[in-house]
Amino acid sequence: MSKQEDQAAPALPPAPRRHWxxxxxxxxxxxxxxxxxxxxxxxxxxxxxxxxxxxxxxxxASFAPPETGSGFLRKTALATGETLAMSALGTLLAVAGGMLLALPGAGRFGRAARAMVRVLLNVLRSVPELVWASILLIAAGLGPFAGTLALAAHTAGVLGRLFADALENAAPLPEQSLRANGAPPLAAFFYATLPQTLPQMLSYTLYRWENNIRAAAILGVVGAGGLGQMLKYHLSLFQMQKAATVILAMLLLVALVDAVSFALRRVLTR
Incomplete structure (x- = not known):
């Protein structure tokens, strides 16, 4: 190699420092x-x-064989429907509440509103569903209404935070371009920002619905209705065969909702 080629060769970058x-x-x-x-x-x-x-x-061994009487199976089916309804309605209420909180939580109404809403979202999701149900049972009484509100309160905190983060991470240029061309702020949001984040929001919603199915099955332990209330009742009386039927209904319900949610997520991500 000549002296000129040696001088023209680029110098190797220094080795990166090891950080402690x-x-x-x-x-x-x-x-x-x-x-x-x-x-x-x-x-x-x-x-x-x-x-x-x-x-x-x-x-x-005391759980076998499960109770298969027609009367008890009918009662279990009604409780299964009640648990499914609690989870679905609680999730829908949480989506509405989370979306309303996500807009100020994403900083669309100033920094002060963002900080206040973020604190509220932290409080909502920090309190577990069982604690919310115990509190709301005092106001709403025993039954699925308190369980539905408990699911909605906790899930609104979770979804509100996720929705707000999705809105903050959305590309701002499309909405800014529409507003610069005279579009109203609300119309620019619905036509530019929301379509970017909607698939992600729907995925979050389906995932939380899966979680709420499991949570709704447990909320009955504190008297919020559904399969959980049946399970607590039969376990407290040591009626293990009937409790086994309720547990099997829980497993089937969770498996069904997981399959439906997986299919819907695949459709949304195509």
């Missing part, structure tokens, strides 16, 4: 895991003892 934050974070997580195992009284030996295994086997 990655290894430090890994060591901190490892220390947290070790401390968790050391501090919790995990009795693995008792869990796998012969007495524990025998007790569990005897308990599970």
């Amino acid at each position: 934050s990655g290894p430090a974070l890994g060591l901190a997580l490892a220390a947290l895991v070790i401390a968790s195992f050391a501090s919790l009284p995990l009795k693995w030996r008792d869990f796998f003892s012969a007495d524990a295994v025998g007790s569990v086997a005897e308990f599970l």
